[in-house]
Amino acid sequence: MATRTDxxxxxxQILKEAARLxxxxxxxxxxxxxxGAAVGISGPGLYRHFPGKDAMLAELLVGISDSLLTGAKLxxxxxxxxxxxxxxxxxxxxxxxxxxxxxxxxxxxxxxxPLITLHDRELDRLRDADRKMVRQLQRQYVELWVGxxxxxxxxxxxxxxxxxxxxVFGLLNSTPHLGRPGxxxxxxxxASLLHRMARGAFAAxxxx
Amino acid sequence: MATRTDxxxxxxQILKEAARLxxxxxxxxxxxxxxGAAVGISGPGLYRHFPGKDAMLAELLVGISDSLLTGAKLxxxxxxxxxxxxxxxxxxxxxxxxxxxxxxxxxxxxxxxPLITLHDRELDRLRDADRKMVRQLQRQYVELWVGxxxxxxxxxxxxxxxxxxxxVFGLLNSTPHLGRPGxxxxxxxxASLLHRMARGAFAAxxxx
DNA sequence: CCCTCAGGTTAACGACCGCTAACCTCCCTG
DNA sequence: CAGGGAGGTTAGCGGTCGTTAACCTGAGGG
Numbered sequence: 001m002a003t004r005t006d007x008x009x010x011x012x013q014i015l016k017e018a019a020r021l022x023x024x025x026x027x028x029x030x031x032x033x034x035x036g037a038a039v040g041i042s043g044p045g046l047y048r049h050f051p052g053k054d055a056m057l058a059e060l061l062v063g064i065s066d067s068l069l070t071g072a073k074l075x076x077x078x079x080x081x082x083x084x085x086x087x088x089x090x091x092x093x094x095x096x097x098x099x100x101x102x103x104x105x106x107x108x109x110x111x112x113x114p115l116i117t118l119h120d121r122e123l124d125r126l127r128d129a130d131r132k133m134v135r136q137l138q139r140q141y142v143e144l145w146v147g148x149x150x151x152x153x154x155x156x157x158x159x160x161x162x163x164x165x166x167x168v169f170g171l172l173n174s175t176p177h178l179g180r181p182g183x184x185x186x187x188x189x190x191a192s193l194l195h196r197m198a199r200g201a202f203a204a205x206x207x208x
Numbered sequence: 209m210a211t212r213t214d215x216x217x218x219x220x221q222i223l224k225e226a227a228r229l230x231x232x233x234x235x236x237x238x239x240x241x242x243x244g245a246a247v248g249i250s251g252p253g254l255y256r257h258f259p260g261k262d263a264m265l266a267e268l269l270v271g272i273s274d275s276l277l278t279g280a281k282l283x284x285x286x287x288x289x290x291x292x293x294x295x296x297x298x299x300x301x302x303x304x305x306x307x308x309x310x311x312x313x314x315x316x317x318x319x320x321x322p323l324i325t326l327h328d329r330e331l332d333r334l335r336d337a338d339r340k341m342v343r344q345l346q347r348q349y350v351e352l353w354v355g356x357x358x359x360x361x362x363x364x365x366x367x368x369x370x371x372x373x374x375x376v377f378g379l380l381n382s383t384p385h386l387g388r389p390g391x392x393x394x395x396x397x398x399a400s401l402l403h404r405m406a407r408g409a410f411a412a413x414x415x416x
Numbered sequence: 417c418c419c420t421c422a423g424g425t426t427a428a429c430g431a432c433c434g435c436t437a438a439c440c441t442c443c444c445t446g
Numbered sequence: 447c448a449g450g451g452a453g454g455t456t457a458g459c460g461g462t463c464g465t466t467a468a469c470c471t472g473a474g475g476g
Binding site (some may be wrong): 167173190194197208 | 235378381385398405412413
């Protein structure tokens, strides 16, 4: 239900270009005229689709957080379902779930670089209500990771696990700094490298 | 020569407060009046100390990059000197140098959170000349890490090493997201956790 | 065939922001 | 004890930005 093959609507075009511009030059560094120009209309025409500039940022940030959380919940349910149907675990232990979470986050970071940049950079520019909602989604996402991580490493205390998760997010979200896409190695190689580093980082703090 | 115990000058106050404000609300999100108010003078009084708002950001970013690079060079020279004087390595192998680099970066990230935030967030707001200089310093810093890392893990190819270094920077620079100082664990605990995770991440990609 | 309405346009307003101008006031020094 | 510079102040200018107002146009439906 999240896959789309038909042409993008004007709204979607605007959101995509706005995300790119906000990531490049910051929320306050981009004017509405530029966003309009990026989709071929000019300035105030945007107000037929959004009540204001703030609303575009809000929709982007809520969308990102929600999408990350939804994806993670889906992966978690998948693993539980598989474990239940086989009535005895096996290939779908907590380790496999953790790998699945990491893989999902990497996919997102590699495929939607502007969004991942905005995600931890422009949160404070939101109206209180929106910011609260984004923070709540983010917190749920983190807690989901923390739960899985502590299943893999039961000796890990909760505060340490939470710090570790935040730090690994920092690692995975570093992709925008890895040179523009095309340079350095291919996507699969980068994904594999990030995955191994994330597991290594977790292992170093979990197997104390 | 880098340690100071006397009272901070007005210039230094301004830079410190500007760094905090820029990190909190973004370069374009802070007005000169606010920066002035934060140090007890008002608005245009800042122009007795800086030629403009841009100049404050430039001095901050160049200062950070230079300070990181200088510190790293110092640690590298220290290790080489010690190894040379003992004429036979021992406790000061490449591993010790890598640990020293990690420790230095963590100290910086924990003690100067606003600066580390600005460092990879507001670079694009600089004038071309300044941005070029900052990028050069950053590149040197990265290459220094890459060199040390490949001494520890000789099997590691250069592009992979560079990606790994960038990713570990992302991990170490995640400290601003670990809740405000005072919450969660103490400084030493956090530093130790970050250090182990960084080593773990490197090991996972170096011992392929 | 008109009427509506979605989706544009340009003009313009008000607020804000970086910066300059003009002026003031200590404090230090010859 | 002049005088000058360092370091402030307030007023205000010019430009930019988000937003609104007023108007236009082409496609679909009764």
